[in-house]
Amino acid sequence: MTFLDLFAGIGGFRLGLEQAGHECIGFCEIDAFARKSYKAIHDTRGEVEWHDITTVTTDTLQRMRQPDILVGGFPCQAFSVAGKRRGFDDTRGTLFFEIARLASVLRPRLLFLENVRGLLHHNRGLLHHNRGDTFETILRTLDGLGYDLEWQVLNSKDYLPQSRERVFIIGHSRGTSFTQVFPFQREDRRFLGSEKTNLGIQTLGNINPSGNGMSGKVYHSKALSPTLMTGSDVKIAIPSERSTNGLILAGNLEGKYAQSNRVFRKEGNAPTLTTKSDGLKILVKEATIKGYQEAQPGDSINLSHPTSETRRGRVGKQLANTLLTSEEQAVVTEDLQIRRLTAKECWRLQGFPDWAYERAAKVNSEYQLYKQAGNSVSIPVIYDIARRLN
Template identity: 30%
Template sequence: MGRPVGTAPSVVRPASGGRESAPFTFVDLFAGIGGFHAALSALGGRCVYASEIDLAAARVYERNWGLAPAGDIVEATEQRMDVPEHDVLVAGFPCQPFSKSGMQRGMDEARGTLFWNILRVVEERSPSVVLLENVRNLAGPRHRHEWHVIIKSLRQLGYRVSSAPAVFSPHLLPPDQGGRPQVRERVFIAATRVEDLDDAWTDMPPVVTPRAEGWDPSVWDIEDYLDPEGSTVTPATRMTAAEVRWVSAWDDFVQSLRRAGELRLPGFPIWADEFRLPEDLVVSMVTPTWKAGFLRKNAVLYARHRDVIDAWLDRWDGLEGFPPSRRKLEWQAQDATSLWDTVLHFRPSGIRAKRATYLPALVAITQTSVVASRRRRLTVREAARLQGLPEWFDFGDQRDAASFKQLGNAVNVGVVHHVLRQHVLRDADLLGTKSPLVRAAAEASPDPSALLDAHRGRGGHLEAS
């Protein structure tokens, strides 16, 4: 797995040096707390401009990277151009609806959105490389039009970019390349400026694909990325007495079914309030198809293990006092032996249990993963570690809820580092083999944490602690 928490990295590259000695410069738009900054700093880059409209995130960014982000990117790009010259533009732009009014062509189709402001910078400054990140759904069927607008607009500005999405997740990347045990599929748009505009319309495969190569993600162990017991755990992270009771009851259910021969637990949502025999099931014409299917499956399960389930309900007083959402179990932990060996989420749809190998994506809402074996939620430090941020990265005295929200919105450092490095090396012929950016990518360690853990960010670049 990854190196044990709290130990020094095995490889330490020299710091990237002073501001003028960095091999390439970059701008960090929609910067958040600096996930892109971490990845590009590890490649040796120097940030010359950052923008972030959320004041709390901007404060965390400045605290850790020594660079105060500008505010509204719209003001900085529409009436004037505040963004300076740079080599690489990175942006995790918001996924908001794209305007289709007028059905105009090219860049004008994206006018009125924040993507348009990115294009203004690209058009004005012509960086060598552009790397954009967004949620996986941007490349899905519902947003096919928006996807084509983005690709076409970049090509019209002279950038070679794949028409197929580059989708990747940190759990697909080995730990010695910056991977982390978190399923976090994101789509990347990696583009390189070309001299001949015709070359911009030459398509090629995406720089990465959503599969692991030479690495088995099932061997992840989240324990390698958790803090030692008692180190950073606070009362707020511990499971409440009510939560322990809910999990204990459903663990009894799991164990009871296993003893009854149900070795492979159902993957459909199990609803305690819907346990009835199939002949007693009433499904009306207005019941959604998906719900009717789940009701029938619960009825079949109940009929198969009626005595076991009735005895379980009796032991737990019919789940008296359990909120409606805690009377449901979503088992996604395959062959895990107990709920106490899983990762849990207390969701509006029920208690969801997953195997304790890799975690679901951190999200910007209150669904913090619960490590059942530890009887507690993830800490902010652990969540930051899952995003690949260095051990010295901190959030000051802000509330944990704000830090979790920022981490849920952040990019994963290892994935950004991997995607950009692979893109630059693949497009070395376009960038020029003597390009400082190409040299930086070729010489960089595959694992950004080797540098980040040993150095602190100050003045927009990395310096020795």
């Protein structure tokens, strides 16, 4: 089937859909740097190209070829728990209605949309049975356009070593025959839930030597990597790091440790905490009764807002935290060193093949490449959904 790629970014949706046999007929992306990467990666000759979706007129839509699928990960910052969650009060939140506007004119057979899990909970959300919530507004809008809807939250950790929950929405044009897509659970998963992660971790040597995935050499052989973050590079590292504000500490852990509280500098190796039974540990400050959480090799650490008096959940046990829009992620390694992920490694963590990164690297700065990886979608997840569309 043919598809129109909205909020296209660098084309993560496109690669997943094309791998499933679908054909792109056009794209829309407002960010000039992302467009440079997109056009370097994909052959867009003869395709429709739009920049600002709000300027696309009804007349333009009526004159173009009708796509079978309208796809898009509409801007998520307005609904993300990492942002201010202003929702439809935020300009980025209102861009959903541009998708609805295009769908009302183009009348595609299918809608394939993506957003953060926080969309479900925004304004209390469907899970709290508040019928005035943001997600229900989206569902009612698409239902009013004549689409039967299904949705599911999927986690990239079932495909890649990144815990990244996203809600995917499929809309079927009412009156057409279709096969239900959701719910499904990926079988024979390589990356498992936290209670089984140790088994999966042992398989990390070189996950995909072809480059169509993540390179195992990036990570410690017994630990998952940190999640990607946009804006700059990501740190793999530490029971030595950081911060000048005292987020990561060493200290007396329930009387078992002899080191005094101190803050470690980025430049050097830190003293380590040891225990007779559990091995190396560090203490990460957070707003709990104990005042800290223990982190061991393989755990990820969220370093954002180090002076916060209310922040919890900084330590991800044996799984990477979700990709955010800053560089505040790290992972504890057994050799107590810190190393930054390269931009190429970040792209691999989203499932991009190396050839795609290399094309983008010729037209964009390293800063933009980090940002683009963080703003993208996980290609294997898109493919797994796209192959079920008919």
